[in-house]
Amino acid sequence: MAYNKYLICIIFCLHLIGYSQSKENKIPLTQLITKIEKQFDVKFSYAVEDVTNIAITPPNEMLSLTQTLAYLNANVLLNFKTLDNRYVTVSVLNKTVTICSVLLDSNSKTPLIGATIHINNTGLHTVSDNKGRFKINGIPINAFITISYIGYEEKIYTAKQLFSTVDSCIELLLKPSKEELNQVLITSFLTSGLQKYLDGSTVLNTKKFGILPGLIEPDILQSIQALPGIESTNESIANINVRGGTNDQNLMIWDNIKMYHSGHFFGLISAYNPNLTNKVEVIKNGTSAAYSDGVSSTILMHTNDKVGNSFSGGAGINLISADAFLEIALAANLQLDISGRRSVTDLINTPTFTNYFDRSFQDSEIKRNSEGVNTNSDFYFYDYTAKLLFDLNDKHQFRANIIGINNALVYNEINSNTATESKSSSLAQKNVGYGANWNANWNSKFNTQLIGYYSKYNIDAIDYRIINEQQLTEANEVLETGIKLSSNYTVSKFLKLLMGYQFTETGMLNQTTVKNPDYSSTKKDVLANHAFYVETEYHKNNSYLRIGARLNYYEKFKKLLFEPRINFRQQLTAAFSIKFEGEFKNQTSTQVIDFEDDFLGVEKRRWVLVNNNTIPIAKSKQASLGIGFKRYKLNIDLTGFYKIVDGITASNQGFYNNFQYETANGSYTNKGVEFLINKTTQKYSTWLSYTFSRNDYEFASFTPSEFPNNVDIRHSFSVGYNYSITNNFKVSIGANWRNGQPYTTPVTGNETIKKGNTTRVNYDAPNSQNLDNFMRLDASLSYSFQLSKKIKANLNAGVINFTNEKNTINRYYKVDPTTTDKTIQVDNKSLGITPNASLRINF
Numbered sequence: 009m010a011y012n013k014y015l016i017c018i019i020f021c022l023h024l025i026g027y028s029q030s031k032e033n034k035i036p037l038t039q040l041i042t043k044i045e046k047q048f049d050v051k052f053s054y055a056v057e058d059v060t061n062i063a064i065t066p067p068n069e070m071l072s073l074t075q076t077l078a079y080l081n082a083n084v085l086l087n088f089k090t091l092d093n094r095y096v097t098v099s100v101l102n103k104t105v106t107i108c109s110v111l112l113d114s115n116s117k118t119p120l121i122g123a124t125i126h127i128n129n130t131g132l133h134t135v136s137d138n139k140g141r142f143k144i145n146g147i148p149i150n151a152f153i154t155i156s157y158i159g160y161e162e163k164i165y166t167a168k169q170l171f172s173t174v175d176s177c178i179e180l181l182l183k184p185s186k187e188e189l190n191q192v193l194i195t196s197f198l199t200s201g202l203q204k205y206l207d208g209s210t211v212l213n214t215k216k217f218g219i220l221p222g223l224i225e226p227d228i229l230q231s232i233q234a235l236p237g238i239e240s241t242n243e244s245i246a247n248i249n250v251r252g253g254t255n256d257q258n259l260m261i262w263d264n265i266k267m268y269h270s271g272h273f274f275g276l277i278s279a280y281n282p283n284l285t286n287k288v289e290v291i292k293n294g295t296s297a298a299y300s301d302g303v304s305s306t307i308l309m310h311t312n313d314k315v316g317n318s319f320s321g322g323a324g325i326n327l328i329s330a331d332a333f334l335e336i337a338l339a340a341n342l343q344l345d346i347s348g349r350r351s352v353t354d355l356i357n358t359p360t361f362t363n364y365f366d367r368s369f370q371d372s373e374i375k376r377n378s379e380g381v382n383t384n385s386d387f388y389f390y391d392y393t394a395k396l397l398f399d400l401n402d403k404h405q406f407r408a409n410i411i412g413i414n415n416a417l418v419y420n421e422i423n424s425n426t427a428t429e430s431k432s433s434s435l436a437q438k439n440v441g442y443g444a445n446w447n448a449n450w451n452s453k454f455n456t457q458l459i460g461y462y463s464k465y466n467i468d469a470i471d472y473r474i475i476n477e478q479q480l481t482e483a484n485e486v487l488e489t490g491i492k493l494s495s496n497y498t499v500s501k502f503l504k505l506l507m508g509y510q511f512t513e514t515g516m517l518n519q520t521t522v523k524n525p526d527y528s529s530t531k532k533d534v535l536a537n538h539a540f541y542v543e544t545e546y547h548k549n550n551s552y553l554r555i556g557a558r559l560n561y562y563e564k565f566k567k568l569l570f571e572p573r574i575n576f577r578q579q580l581t582a583a584f585s586i587k588f589e590g591e592f593k594n595q596t597s598t599q600v601i602d603f604e605d606d607f608l609g610v611e612k613r614r615w616v617l618v619n620n621n622t623i624p625i626a627k628s629k630q631a632s633l634g635i636g637f638k639r640y641k642l643n644i645d646l647t648g649f650y651k652i653v654d655g656i657t658a659s660n661q662g663f664y665n666n667f668q669y670e671t672a673n674g675s676y677t678n679k680g681v682e683f684l685i686n687k688t689t690q691k692y693s694t695w696l697s698y699t700f701s702r703n704d705y706e707f708a709s710f711t712p713s714e715f716p717n718n719v720d721i722r723h724s725f726s727v728g729y730n731y732s733i734t735n736n737f738k739v740s741i742g743a744n745w746r747n748g749q750p751y752t753t754p755v756t757g758n759e760t761i762k763k764g765n766t767t768r769v770n771y772d773a774p775n776s777q778n779l780d781n782f783m784r785l786d787a788s789l790s791y792s793f794q795l796s797k798k799i800k801a802n803l804n805a806g807v808i809n810f811t812n813e814k815n816t817i818n819r820y821y822k823v824d825p826t827t828t829d830k831t832i833q834v835d836n837k838s839l840g841i842t843p844n845a846s847l848r849i850n851f
Contacts, residue, residue, distance in 0.1 A: 034063040037084065041098075048073045050090075054098035058086065062168065085149055085168050100149070107170035108143040108177035111136050111155065113184070120182060122200060122690065123157040124216070128164075134735070137690060138641070141177060160184055194643055198234055198686055198695050199730055199740075201226065204643075205289075206552045207575050208589055210235060212288045218693075221728050221742030222786030224326060224804040224846045227278045228288040228307070229270065234726050234742070236682035236697040237292060237649070241719050241749050242817050243367070243838050246275030249719045250292055250305035251651050252678035252703040254660065256599040256613070257626070259302020262309045262441065263395070263409050266301075268465035268486050268615060269439035272351070272389040272415055273364050276839075277329075279391055279413040279439070283322060284333045284347040285309050293632050293649065294575035294589030297541040297556030298494060298508060303595045303628035303653055313407065315343045315397045324802075326846035327360040328353060329389075341399040350390040363842040369610060370836060389415045408444045417610070433472050435607055439465045452498075459492040465615065469607040478524045482607055484614040485517040486597075502548040506556070510539040514597060516617045533617040535596055536563040543573070550579030560594060565620045569594050569627075583639040587647075588632070595626040600659040612662070618655075624673055626655040634682075643686045650679045658707065661718055664820035665752040665774040667710055674707035676717050693730040699723075716750045716775040723747050736792040741785070748779025751819045759831045760823055767828045769821045779816050784809045784838070798851055805845040812841040 037059050041052050043066070050073065067079040077088045077096065087099045111120040119140025126133045127147060136142045147153075147167045156162045160182040170178055194204035201216035210232065217226030220234060229245035232238050239249045246269075247255040260267045262280060272279050289308040299306050312335065321334035331349035338344055353361040365387065395409040415437040443461040450456070465486040472479045494508035515534040521527070543556025558571040571594065577587040599613040600623075618625050634647030654675040658667050680701025687694050703717035728742030752771045754760070761770035788806035795801050809815075815838035824830040 034065050037062040037064050040064060040066050044073075044076060048076075050094060050096055052096045052098055054086075058098065058100050062086075085171055104146045105149055105167055105171045106143065106145045107147050107153065107167055109141070109170055109180045110177050111140040111142070111157070111180050111182060113160075114181040115184070117181075120157050120160070123155060123160075123182075126154045126156075128152040128154055135690065143177070155180070155182070157182055194638065197643070197688075198728070199693055202231065206547070206577055207554060208292070208294055208577070208587060210290045212290075214282045214285055214288070217282075219730055219738045219740040219788050219790045219804075221740045221788055222806045222808045223788055224806045224844050225324075226282045228280075228282070228285075228290065228309070229278045232290050233744075234695070234697065234728060235290075236647075236684050236699040236724075236726075237680075237701075238290075239699075239719065239721055239724060239746070241721065242275075242836070244271065244275030245278055246271030248305075251630075251649060251680075252676060252701060252717060252719055253304025253653065254599075254656075254719075256597075256615075256660065257302060257304035257595065257628075257653070259299065259306045260309070261299075261307070262411055263311050263407075263443055264445055264459045264492070265409075265411065265441035265443040265461040266463050266488060266490065267411075267413075267439055267441060268463065268488075269413055269437065272391070272413075273328075273368050273387075276364050276368060277389075279389075280309060281331055281333070281347045281349050281391060281393060283324070283331065284311050284345060284393055284395075286312050293591055293630050294554070295573060295591055295593070296506075296554070297543040297558040297571070297573050298506065300539060300558055300560060300571060300593060301595050301597070303593045303626050311393070311395055311409070312345055313397070315341055315399050320851060322848060322850035324846055324848035325352070327358040327844050328364070343397040345395040345397070346393065348390070348392045351388045354386055354388045360842055360844045363839055367837070367839050386418045387416070403449045405447045406444070407447075409442075411439075411441045413439045433470055435467075435469045435610060437467045437611065439463070454495070454497050456493065456495045459490075459494075461488075461490050463488045467607060467611060467614070469611075471607075478522065480523075481519075481521040483517065483519040486615050487515045489513050502546055504545045506541075506543040506545070508541050510537075510541070512537045512539075514617060516597070516615055518614055518616065533619070534564075535617050537561070537596065538563070550585075552577040562596070562620075562625075567620070567625075569625070583637055585636045585638070587634045587636065590631040591628075593628045593630075595628075598623065598626065598657065598660050600657065601662045602659075622671060622673070623657055624655040626653060628653040641688050643684075643688070645682075645684045647682045648680070649682065650677075652677045661705075663718070663774070665771040667707070667774065669768075670710070672707050672709045674705055674710075676703060676705050678703040678717070691732050693728075695726075695728055697726045710774075712773070715773070718750060718775065720750055720775070721746050738790045740788045740790075743786075744782070744784045746782050748781055748816070749818070750775035751777055751779060753777055754821050754831050759821075760829050762828075767823050769823060769831050771821075779819060782815045782817070782838070783813050784815065785811050785813075795849065800850050802848040802850075803846075804848070806843070808842040808844075809839055810841055813838070814840075 045051060062084060064083055067076055071079065077090065080088045085105065089097050091097055111123050112118065113120060120136060121138050121140060123136040124133065125135065125142050127144065128151065132144060134142050134144055149167050151167045153165045153167065153170060154162065163182060192203050193206050197204045199220055200218035201213045203211045205211055212226060212228045212231060214226040220231055223230055229248060233240055237251050240247055241249060248258055250258060260270055270279055271277060287310040291306040295306050316335060317337050317340065319336055321332065323332040329349050329351045331347065333347035336344045391413045393409065393411045395407065398406045400406065417435040419433040441461060441463040445457060445459040448456045467484045469482045470479065490510065490512040492508065492510040494506065497505045499505060513534065513536045517532050519530045538561045539558055541556060541558040543554065545554045554575040556573045560569045560571065571592040573591045575589050577585060579585045596618045597615060600616050601612045602614065616623060628651065630649065630651040632647050632649035634645060637644040652675060656674055656676060658670050658672045678701055680699060682699050684697040685695065700723055702722065703720040704714055705717050706714050724746035726742065726744050728740065730738060730740045732738050752774050755770050755772045758770055760767050786808050787810055788804065791803045793801055816835045817838045818836035820834050821831040822834060824832050
């Protein structure tokens with residue numbers, strides 16, 4: 009009897025061991041059904057789609073038919089029922105289940121934190137926690153689940169696939185997207201959707217964007233100002249100063265088209281609709297050899313590049329503009345994406361518009377009322393984009409796109425003495441671009457990309473001055489065509505090669521016509537550039553190296569310029585890393601500021617080409633060295649940089665000093681340290697960034713030859729805090745503080761000086777004084793909700809400068825017309841308290 013007990017115990021243990029081992033060897037359910045049919049001489053009746061793609065560990069063969077069916081019912085989300093001794097029916101259970109999974113990187117097996125999990129056609133969604141885990145209850149058994157994570161391939165599963173009868177969650181491995189050339193270093197940087205790449209570039213995914221202080225939409229040109237080393241001394245996104253550079257030193261490319269204009273409202277609002285701009289890269293140093301120009305930074309904007317199989321879109325309205333976008337699947341391999349945005353401020357006046365208008369036009373003729381003259385003005389803007397995506401097959405993809413940007417201002421003067429005489433002035437600013445590209449994947453290791461584009465920029469003004477009956481017509485035009493061929497070869501898993509050729513032809517026109525007295529001036533220039541570039545990228549384990557070179561040839565000057573580049577990063581320990589970046593870059597177009605001959609006083613900048621004489625080719629040399637810490641959701645970055653840009657002109661710096669009307673070439677040198685600390689969790693993100701820099705001009709023909717740069721901001725702080733009250737309700741608050749920028753005062757007791765028949769301000773030592781410190785507090789909130797299973801809505805609100813600080817952002821002097829030996833101080837003020845709100849609907 010005891011023997012039998014021990015025998016039963018041994019058999020039971022062997023059964024458990026065999027069961028646990030067999031558990032690891034799942035087979036298709038259809039295969040098991042066939043096996044059961046033969047073993048018990050029965051027939052299963054089922055729909056093929058119900059059992060396809062289901063795997064199961066087979067039970068012990070010693071089980072009876074009844075026990076086998078009970079086992080199947082316990083381990084598969086199907087109902088197995090005997091009709092008689094011969095037939096067994098299989099039906100789908102009509103119920104909900106609980107799904108639980110852990111998301112891991114397919115290579116490193118590290119958890120993916122903050123991935124988005126959507127239950128399609130329902131209002132259910134969640135994000136993965138700090139272990140990459142998620143769990144959702146009450147999921148319809150036939151529901152589809154979409155899992156997406158920035159930098160990784162999107163995956164779609166059924167609830168059946170993610171359901172598990174055991175307590176542990178199913179592990180899911182996500183593969184890095186093949187489109188990402190650089191692996192993501194920091195997945196959530198300051199806010200969701202903002203990332204840091206291995207090569208040091210900052211990337212914004214607008215569709216994953218969370219929230220930042222003062223913002224109601226994912227505007228990259230506003231978002232990046234939270235980063236160290238990036239300022240806008242006059243609050244204009246069209247005047248981004250990257251490590252001390254001027255705004256025209258930022259190369260801006262939208263879907264491979266070079267753009268010459270970036271802002272609506274003359275710089276206060278981005279001209280690029282963020283709802284169709286999926287990804288934006290901001291590069292301060294160590295740029296790829298595939299890009300030149302832009303001696304201060306490179307900003308690359310990319311729209312959706314994947315052909316989908318559905319119809320989606322969205323629309324929104326805020327206190328400045330309304331917009332809409334559509335992604336239309338025309339066929340399995342053909343898609344059309346379109347977007348449009350237009351201001352609503354010519355239809356309705358809002359506090360936001362009033363503040364923007366006063367800020368934009370405070371230093372212009374629009375705000376100056378002459379004696380006996382009444383004025384009124386009308387302003388509007390719009391932009392549009394369209395992109396056609398065609399996949400010939402898996403190896404060849406074609407893309408064609410267009411972008412248009414427009415600002416229009418009409419300014420009327422009415423002579424109050426006659427009450428009938430009225431003259432109209434106008435200002436139009438446009439940039440339109442056309443582009444096409446062909447991507448060819450010839451084999452698993454070799455692919456090419458052929459790009460062609462055309463970009464046209466125009467600013468046209470008609471200024472009628474009713475008092476002296478004088479009409480001034482001005483125009484600035486840029487026409488650029490380009491073609492680029494790049495080839496990529498994968499030598500090994502760790503090594504890639506890039507080679508390419510680029511041809512660019514740029515033409516620029518500046519025209520001025522005056523009536524009463526009659527005068528006309530037209531200047532045209534054309535410059536052609538050939539460039540060859542080569543680059544290798546190595547990434548293995550903890551080491552990353554990208555090294556390349558670019559050779560530019562300028563036909564007009566018969567001049568060759570060499571541009572070496574390097575980008576290196578080494579992981580020293582699990583937490584610490586070092587990085588080194590360096591580059592030489594050249595730029596052949598610049599903006600000059602003409603104070604005597606501007607566009608209604610609103611836009612003083614006009615594009616011109618270099619002539620290799622009075623306007624030389626700008627050349628930059630830059631190096632930076634940094635150390636990083638990344639652990640426990642804490643990111644710390646400390647970077648020192650040294651940058652020199654030679655070939656700048658006095659006319660493109662906007663001097664308000666004795667050099668204001670001088671012609672000279674010089675350079676600036678900026679050296680400093682950037683620091684950023686960022687703590688990000690599932691519920692909150694907080695950060696502090698600080699920049700110390702010293703930025704000085706050197707003009708050999710001036711006295712003094714060295715003096716502080718116009719944008720010499722020695723100390724600059726940015727601090728912010730984002731908090732998710734719930735999954736769909738977020739708040740953000742932040743502050744910006746910096747030293748006031750330099751300015752020049754007149755000589756005390758001798759404020760003016762006469763040159764010929766002209767009286768001008770007699771300035772003292774250039775940029776020897778500083779404005780009061782700048783301080784601004786901003787706040788935002790975001791609330792998302794479902795209107796239906798397929799329609800999602802977002803309500804956003806933000807306030808810029810909610811403490812209404814009276815910041816002076818520029819100061820200059822002009823001769824007092826009542827007495828020519830005195831001057832008048834002119835202060836340009838920043839935005840006051842400026843609220844904005846938006847409602848967006850996506851489907």
